[in-house]
Amino acid sequence: MWLNQFLILGALLFCIGVYGVLARRNGVMVLMSIELILNSVNINLVAFGAFNGTPVGQVFALFVIAVAAAEVGVGLAIVLLIYRNRTSIDLDAADLLKG
């Protein structure tokens, strides 16, 4: 297996996630796209770990998984709060701080 096939798969997933974050206006769907981005980073970390023959890549991937779990918990709580205050999770409408 080439190293590049994993790296380019990761890059492709990352770009799909970036498209999702930019194009979606539903808060939960934006969080799903962020999960795509984090997973593409994990693929890169594990592939580089296998390439260098060390378990350190897997250790960092585990840390990223832990941080992603924390992020999705807090993120969904925030989306829930936005819904409760504005009865909509349209992120384009949440522009209270816009000048």
Next chain:
Amino acid sequence: MVAQNIFFGIIAFVMVVAALRVVTTKNIVHAALYLVIVLAGVAAQFILTGAEFVGVTQILVYIGAVVVLFLFGIMLTRARIGREVEVDNEKRWLAGLVALVLFAVMSFALVDAFEDSRIESVSGGTPQLTSEVSDAIFKDYLIPFEAASFLLLAALIGAIVVARRE
């Protein structure tokens, strides 16, 4: 090694198609279910590179917990179960342009830097033992591990405080 490449291609194709559906489908519940396919594909890729422990953790944490959390989020924000009209904003062609340019730059840089370096030529293609991973976590990375556990605790309490009704 040929079989590994064939399976890599099949899994990668399924993952990319499902990921595209996650960001393009109009139905928010379908998006969550397509996300399950992508996450399972990532776990399969981990096992293909010999990272068994991370693959199993991926299934437990993502498919077991995060997707359920997403479905709860969809339920609590009372999104309609059917198709929704307004899930994308009007300027999504700009987002597509950004993603395409980003992918072009990244893939050019990757191909330029790692031309045809192979994974098995260095590590011998052997699976990396879970015991090595645990040794690394509990020896060299003990303090980051404790920090991660503290972060999870803080995020748990923070999520409860933020989402609680007064």
